Amino acid sequence: MARATVTTAAMAIVALLAAAAASLPAAVADANFVAETCRSSDNPQCVAVLSTDPRSVNATTVHELASIGLDIATANARKSFDFVSDEASKRFASDYRDPLNECVSWYNSGIDDLSKARKSFDAGSYNGAEEHTSLAEDVGDHCEQAFTDRHLKSVVSDVDKRMKEWSSVASDLIDLLWTVKKSRRLLRA
Secondary structure (H helix, E strand, O other), X not given: OHHHXXXXXXXXXXXXXXXXXXXXXXXXXXXXXXXXXXXXXXXXXXXXXXXXXXXXXXXXXXXXXXXXXXXXXXXXXXXXXXXXXXXXXXXXXXXXXXXXXXXXXXXXXHHHHHHHHHHHHHOOOHHHHHHHHHHHHOHHHHHHHHHHOOOOOOOOHHHHHHHHHXXXXXXXXXXXXXXXXXXXXXXXX
């Protein structure tokens, strides 16, 4: 009886190891797909940004990766808006009040732009989606300029940099879809 239990347990372990080994090439293939797609985007931040969302390793199309990239950029914009808003409320009675309030406005616009990008993306209007995502990409630069214009050192530089980088990844991935669609149209002409 004990021998049958040991044999059954050993067979179960072998089955688990076989299943794990079978899934390993798929995981490597998925990582290769993400890396190849990112290489096509020419964006050095692409793999790092996509790796923040576990859905990326299961993506099998550029469309899926672009959608995930857009989700990541939108979540980042919301988080950044909350952070900058909090900083503005903390520094209400300082020289930083005006540039931070300007940044809050820019980040609010960025969230709106990314919402419009999502609607365009879901409708298959990749050029519109890329256009709106590119506008969101500029939010960090506008925020930094608000500080520069007042001869102040930005207190949200890291947030602004991440907004630009993460939105640019979404924009570049969407651009891959738009470029493919544009190329197909040219081939038909």
